[in-house]
Amino acid sequence: MFRDIFGRRSKEYQEGQRLFEDGMAHASRFESDRAIELYTNSIAIHPNPAPYINRANLLSKRMRNFEALTDLLEAKRLDAAQSREFGAVIDREIATELLITSNYRSEIRAKLLEDLASDKINTIARKIFSTSFKVSREGYWQNSRAILEYHFFNDLDNIVKFEDISRFPEAEEYLELYGQNYIDHKIIKCPDESAYLAADITARSFLCCYPVEEYRYLRRRILWDLHQNMLHEDYGDIWSFSSEAKDTIKDFDNFNQATW
Incomplete structure (x- = not known):
């Protein structure tokens, strides 16, 4: 779920949520380029764990796993500062990406x-x-x-x-x-x-x-x-x-x- 750290429906929050939901709609139709673009725009307007997690999932499918790991770590930081809603999901996905990027992060x-x-x-x-x-x-x-x-x-x-x-x-x-x-x-x-x-x-x-x-x-x-x-x-x-x-x-x- 898209969350507002201050619990208020600011214009930035509303636009970020709209872009996030639009991204999910495109992702459900496997229009991944557009979905990634919309998640990125949502993050730019209102940083939130949800678009970071969803963008990470798509990047991982494209084997851009270090970028996916970076997104998940940022999602974890935001989640800890906000609702702590996604903790278990994020931790599980981070563990997978750490395995996959073991070669990337080494010599x-x-x-x-x-x-x-x-x-x-x-x-x-x-x-x-x-x-x-x-x-x-x-x-x-x-x-x-x-x-x-x-x-x-x-x-x-x-x-x-x-x-x-x-x-x-x-x-x-x-x-x-x-x-x-x-x-x-x-x-x-x-x-x-x-x-x-x-x-x-x-x-x-x-x-x-x-x-x-x-x-x-x-x-x-x-x-x-x-x-x-x-x-x-x-x-x-x-x-x-x-x-x-x-x-x-x-x-x-x-x-x-x-x-x-």
């Missing part, structure tokens, strides 16, 4: 950026993914298909809902190929929630260290690698050179047949 970030200058970005993407999900860098997944397939569609869904998808051309292509109904179907249930949460936090702890353009490319490359591997697993070597190769995984065909 590891400088090392990652050094590697970016000397190593191929495609190689870095594979290193991040293989380290986070504990799979072979050569693409051998063993028994990890279910959780990796879940990650592909879950991350695709996050990009569709929280990013500017035009900056992720592969995601645009996958959305067109599979459609939102199938994506929703694939992310209804995670095959192993605790294992996935640990892997996702690790991946984010690396990705949030990079500048925006590099982070976007790394995320795009991970999606592309995942999709290529799924197609190869489903169709074998013939998929690589056949003119009749499928663009979608086998389960998608089964889904379409079941829904006809």
Whole structure:
């Protein structure tokens, strides 16, 4: 809830609340750019924990996690001075962001950026993914298909809902190929929630260290690698050179047949 530290409905308070509520409306429609802008304007007019918390949530979805942590710390300070309404929520979210930004806040970030200058970005993407999900860098997944397939569609869904998808051309292509109904179907249930949460936090702890353009490319490359591997697993070597190769995984065909 939007709060006034002095308990009065000043013009600044009313305008800040209006902008905050407008931001929430845009966020509910996954119009994240506009929502972030409105939360920022609300904060400028009347600093309040609520828009800081909501902006942090959207920044975190975009893997701008250090900015999200900064917002949450400011929300905590304001909440302590005002209503103390959000304490438990803020503390929980701060704990998550501290985990994710552990590399960013240490000497590891400088090392990652050094590697970016000397190593191929495609190689870095594979290193991040293989380290986070504990799979072979050569693409051998063993028994990890279910959780990796879940990650592909879950991350695709996050990009569709929280990013500017035009900056992720592969995601645009996958959305067109599979459609939102199938994506929703694939992310209804995670095959192993605790294992996935640990892997996702690790991946984010690396990705949030990079500048925006590099982070976007790394995320795009991970999606592309995942999709290529799924197609190869489903169709074998013939998929690589056949003119009749499928663009979608086998389960998608089964889904379409079941829904006809």
